[in-house]
Amino acid sequence: MANVLIIDDDPHIGDLLLVLAKHLGHGGDKALTLKKGIALAREERFDIVFLDVVLPDGNGLDALPELQILKNSPEVVIITGKGDTKGAELAINSGAWDYISKPATAEQYLLHMQRVLQYRTEKQASHPKLGHHNIVGRSKAIMRCMEQAAKAAESHVSVSISGETGTGKELFAKAVHDNSTHRKGPFVAVDCASIPENLVESILFGHKRGAFTSAEESNQGLIAKADGGTLFLDEVGELPLALQKSFLRVLQEHTFRPVGDPKEIKSDFRLVTATNRDLEALVQTGRFRQDLMYRMQAFTIELPPLRQRKEDIPELSRYFLNKLSADSNTAPTPVSNEFLKALEAYSWPGNIRELFNILEQVFATNPEAGEFLPIHLPVRIRIAAAQHSVLPKTDHKPVLTVIQGHKTTKKQLNKEAEISPYKPPLNEDFPPLKEYRDQALDQAEKLYLESLFLHCNGNIKKAAQVSGLSNSRIYALLKKHDIKKTFFSN
Known part of the structure; x- marks a missing residue:
């Protein structure tokens, strides 16, 4: 028997849904306010939550993140009388199972x-x-990605993995391969960003001897080498536009012609792609074929940045430090809680790759340490920890909510988005310009977005015109910076 929770200020809707649940042989409960509804949801006994948007004490969509991190992961159905296409899109993008408008029939x-x-x-x-994978972490976000990867491995369709640089896209691609029916075949990885544009066709498709000036002998392309296995195209957004049509045909027919060869060759491979770019934005600007994007994205996995799964940092840190100890045949060095808290306070623009680089630096430069302490970390990490320690402690981070056509509420912006003045360290452990600049730009970008939506009253179209960004890019940035932006058209 399942349990249903209804959070709606209309008691008749709650009563109706409870009657329907009972009719199907299930139980349930209802709440007329968001506060009571969240309190009930925290009991983690509900399978479905029917959630109204406009509630007396808040906006229902703002509660989606908290509902999603519950251990029982209830499915959320948004119900509201203020439905519109943009609101529906935002609800689904925020993780809702479905979106229906009142009035609706029984x-x-x-x-x-x-x-x-x-x-x-x-x-x-x-x-x-x-x-058979080396993916570390138990956060809700990474567990969801592992479940998706497991399902992708069971299928035969193309898989697209997106995420910022350093989030582990190739690791997930390898995990999909190792758990699929193609695991006995080769795993051929191609970094599209590192191949000169004039050589991409030859490297992927291969070439016959004499096909071009420097082709002194025939060469088997990477597509042919991936036969029976998995072809992993990293940074696929960098694939030259002129080559995309030919590659689309390869995906459709699984046949291709090496450069200078009139004969077609078959290659039965599974395609996995990865990118840190917004392919939809590239399509809109004419730099990526829409039909190829659809073909590649039969199954998508979006990896979270490390700043959105900071609860995994202690496990990731211990895993990598233990690996470094094993590789150097030394006993593991204990890690202090203060060391881990300092790591958690940093924003990690370079994600897991940056974390591992920092830990490797700490391990290599402090071989005599009896315990790793914050003092062993680079200055920029310690600065972030010091700044975090003086921030006011709040139970819930404020979110930005703008409702058009009704009473407009503008909540206080997140103080963490403010860019504090930088104080240069006095010792030699000075951060490189690029690392500090990336962190500062990340903070500035978030502050700009929050100010932009206050200025535009939550209007996506106006925000796109003012900022010069596409709608899809704006949605991607809102998700990247975890900005909750709710709006309704007149």
Whole structure:
């Protein structure tokens, strides 16, 4: 038996949904305010949450992040009388299972309830595990990605992995390969960003001897080498536009012609791609083919940046430091809690790759340390920890909520977005310009976005015109900086 929670200030809606749940053989509870609804949800006994948007004490969409981190991961269905296409898109992008508008008939509510219950039952019955991988972490965000990777491995479709630089895209690609039916075949990785544009076709497709001036002998391309295995195209957004049409045909037919060879060659490979770029934005500017993007994105996995899974930092740090100790045949060095808290206070613009580089530096420069302490960390990390320690402690970070056509509420902006003046360190451990600049730009970007939406009253179209960004790029930046922006059209 499943449990249903209804958070809606209309008591009749709550009563109706409870009757429908009972009709299907399930139980439930209701709340007329967001505060009471969240309190009930924290009991972690509900499978479905029907959530209204406009509530007396807040906006329902602002509660989505907290509902998503609950251990029982309830499915959330947004119900509101203020529905519009943009609101629906925002709800789905924020993790809602579905979005329906009031007034709705009892039959419509019943159909939604039946569908989401069926989906949840099937999801709980099928929990594929991802074996043979080195992915570290137990946060909700990374566990969800591992579940997606396990499902992707069971299928035969193309997989697209997106995420910022250093989030572990190739590691996930390898995990998909190692758990798929292609695991006995080769895993061929291609960094599209590092190949000169005039050589990409020859490297991917291969060439016959004499096909061009420097082709002194025939060469088998990487597509042919991936036969029976997985072809991993890293930074696929850098693939030259002129080559994209030919590669699309390879995906469709799994045949290709090496440069200078009239004969077609077959290659049965599984395609996995990765990118840190917004492919939709590239499509809009004519730098990437839309049909190829759709073909590559049959199954998508979006990896979170490290700043959104900071609870994994202690486990990641111990894992890598223990690995360094094992590689150097030395006993592991204990790690202090203060050391880990200092790591958690930093924003990590370079993500896991930057974390591992820092830990490697700490390990190499402090071989006599009996315990790793904050003093062993680079200055920029210690500065971030010091700044974090003097910030006011709050239970919940303030979010930006703008509602058009109704009473407008503008909550206080996140103080962490303010850029504090930088004080140069007095010792020799001075951060490189690029590292400090990246951190400062990341903070400035977030502050700009929050100010932009206050200026534009939450209007995406106006924000795009003012900022010069595309709608898809704005949505991507909102997600990147974890800015909760809710709006409704007149």
